[in-house]
Amino acid sequence: MNYHSPVLLKESVDALAIKEDGVYVDVTFGGGGHSREILSRLGPNGRLFAFDQDPDAQQNKIEDPRFVLIGENFRFISRFLRFYGVKKVDGVLGDLGVSSHQFDAAERGFSTRFDADLDMRMDQKSQLSAKVVVNDYEEKQLADVLFLYGELRNARALAKAIVEARSERRIETSFQLKEVLQRFLPKAKEHKILAQIYQAVRIEVNQELEVLKEFLMQIPDLLNEDGRLSVISYHSLEDRLVKRFIRTGLFSGEPEKDFYGNTNEPLKKVGKMIIPTKEEIKENNRARSAKLRIATLK
Template sequence: MNYHKPVLLNESINGLITDKSGVYVDVTFGGGGHSKGILDKLSDNAKLFSFDQDLDAIKNDFKDPRLVLIHSNFKEIKKYLKFYGIFSVDGILADFGVSSHQFDTKERGFSYRKDGPLDMRMNQNLAITAREVLNNYSELSLKKIFTSFGEISKPSKLIEIIIKNRAKKPLNTTKDLFEIINQVIPERYLNSYSSKIFQAIRIEVNQELDSIKKLLLHSKDILRSKGRIVCLTYHSLEDRIVKKFFSEGVFTGYAKKDFYGNKKLFFKKIGKFQTPSTKELSNNKRSRSAKLRIAEKI
């Protein structure tokens, strides 16, 4: 199976590991690239818990006595670590990107460039699919998804055609959706607009932003003092959530303050955000939108 090269691998691991004998978590195992990189830097008595909700990713398990691979959404991190008797960890790595395998496997329905079923589930056990969203959601719900998760300013015409078409025949494939988008958008904007629409539906199906928020909230409870959390984001919605939480400890509004007016924060930022080097971009085009942010538990 084809999985993307780990993005900002050295930068991520160097920012993550503070104790080579510690306990770490990779919440998005994927092809195992980041997990292998972490284990290469850890001692024999260290431990790594890796999560992935995609059954295809779980098949990439490799033999290492220090590794525990868990089939679950990372929003359940606290529950599963507790199951293994782990109540605090030294570091958490979160790569929020969609894997190359998911994009490139047409049967998964993630890409408008490949004709496949309207699926888009990162966890194949989820009940809801992209087909359900497009064929059953109300006009108001679709508008909310496209504006909030795709940052589309005026989706009304697209939604009108979706509703008109689905009344005649259900939308079943990525090609069905792409052909509708093609009716609304000039060719020069077609790729970028389609990417935003597919992103919006995917986020809704997988409840991606909600999962990120739950992970961040759990991280403040399970990270030890001076433990690190390293986040790789790939679009502005993800990045704003991470940036806001690191700097304010909340997702909306401003940080709570104590009696003296001091912010009550959970983390302190470590350095500025990082982006891929020119060399990495030339070797891995899918890394182009990545941002790496590191924070330390106060």
């Protein structure tokens, strides 16, 4: 399997301040780059659990007695760790979004570069694919997805064009979708707009923001006292949720104050947000939008 080297590898693992005999979780296993780096810093009694629902990623399993790969979505982190008798951990690392391998595997339908079936499922068992979103969602529902998750101002016009086109015939492939929307894709911005459309559909198919929220809400109860959370996000929608949750323990609104005007946020940030170096971005284009945020219990 072709997996690129992970973005912000050293920085995101340094952020965990690894103890040799600690228990750690890599919730986005992918090609196993972060997991290997964590294992290299653990002693013989350390333990690492990793999550990945993608069967392709599961083929990269590491043979190491300290390591367990759980083939599930990380929204169920606490439930599956409990299954292994783990209630508290010393650190959790998440590298959000789509792996380079998923983008590069044409048949998965994640990339605008290939003509492939509209799929985009990270979990191949899921019923909801890009094809369902594009062909079966009502016009308003489709416009909402494009506006909320793709941040596309002309979401209504795009949705209308899709609905009109699919009444003639179903839109089955990525190039068919591109053809339908061609008039909204000026040459200079074609790639950027298509990427936003794909991002919107992909987030809907995989419920990425819901998954992220459910995951973050479990972190305060999961971390040991000086445990660390290290999260890399790639677009503003994810980063906003991570930043807000670290700051307030909420995803919207402000925390309630007690009688003395104090608030009770569960986490506090560690250091400043970290972004990749120019050199790393040159080597790995995917790094250009990466942001790493670190937190610990308050």
